[in-house]
Amino acid sequence: MGRWASDAPGRLRAAALELFGERGYDETTVADVAARAGLSERTFFRHFADKREVLFDGARALEDEIVAAIADAGPGPSLRVALEGMTAGARILEGEVGHERARRRARVVASSEELREREQMKMAELSDALAAALRSRGCAPGEAGLAAGVAVVTFEVAFAAWTGGDVGAGLVEELSRAAGALATLAAGARAHEGS
């Protein structure tokens, strides 16, 4: 495919990450981004539904991988299966995106309320997809929604630790750490059950 210079979406994504980082999200117009990528404003909107979406392009592909991992997972309690799915996603982020790019992107997202909003939305969509995948394995609807939500929250905590800390364990390691903390948390709440 392609035409003159190929990979328009890729160039737009790179240009957006640069400009949003340099000038700030609000101070950068779509026209600015398109210009740096050597494209027209109109072309930007042919590839991305809106200005925010240029930073969340890969989310859907990642979601599909996570859902596939859940479908392929062996038997087990729903929360464990959901966390295995998130671990598969974490491996992909760690390998194909990498710590530095994730860090830079996270910094930009954190700087804008609009972008944080979109990120929350993507997480909610991921949670819905996870829940659907769990239900396909025979999990009860109510339990599936809860397990999916808890797994996504656990992932968010791990992701924040990964992109926030400088030295940084890997994302997979952070996720396993967060999952351990989750187990402790639940055990603590249970211990007080009768009191």
Add this chain to the structure above:
Amino acid sequence: MGRWASDAPGRLRAAALELFGERGYDETTVADVAARAGLSERTFFRHFADKREVLFDGARALEDEIVAAIADAGPGPSLRVALEGMTAGARILEGEVGHERARRRARVVASSEELREREQMKMAELSDALAAALRSRGCAPGEAGLAAGVAVVTFEVAFAAWTGGDVGAGLVEELSRAAGALATLAAGARAHEGS
């Protein structure tokens, strides 16, 4: 305070809920909402930062109540305390908003991606506020974030059940049900720990 007819924000909120329900969110302009409230478009934006915000006005007050409930709560494991805070919030929603209005509002929010996005953002902000309240009680930062996130997810499941079901148990009852399911879920995952 006020001017001729008082409570401009209240009239704008009511007008917005009506019009969004009748015509749909996208098909309703801010000018339409302002006109129905007998105000100008410019006045709308003085009271609400943007078009979405008119439906999420009370969120901050509710958040403060929940945070206060956590600060006042007796000793206990962090997740339990966080869920007590959400229960306090649930009581307020059940009493001061009521099932019918919550239902209508939820239907409107569900109908628009923009509005769902904003709702997710509010939930994320609530989670951050909860985490801060837990840390103020001496809870470790990592644990606080996780407990807050899990409590909010549990609340979301209960809220969806409350506004989705027709017959409907109360929101507080739904929340207690969801918390029970959460405990079962965690216990299930733990049982498999060693295998």
Add this chain to the structure above:
DNA sequence: GTCTATAGGGCGATAGAC
């Protein structure tokens, strides 16, 4: 690609409350 409507901000004027 061009054209247009809407979101949303800035500023100054005004009209009431105190």
Add this chain to the structure above:
DNA sequence: GTCTATCGCCCTATAGAC
């Protein structure tokens, strides 16, 4: 008089329609 809510007209950027 001050203070504040409202309004009207300016503008640009987003985003959809043609």
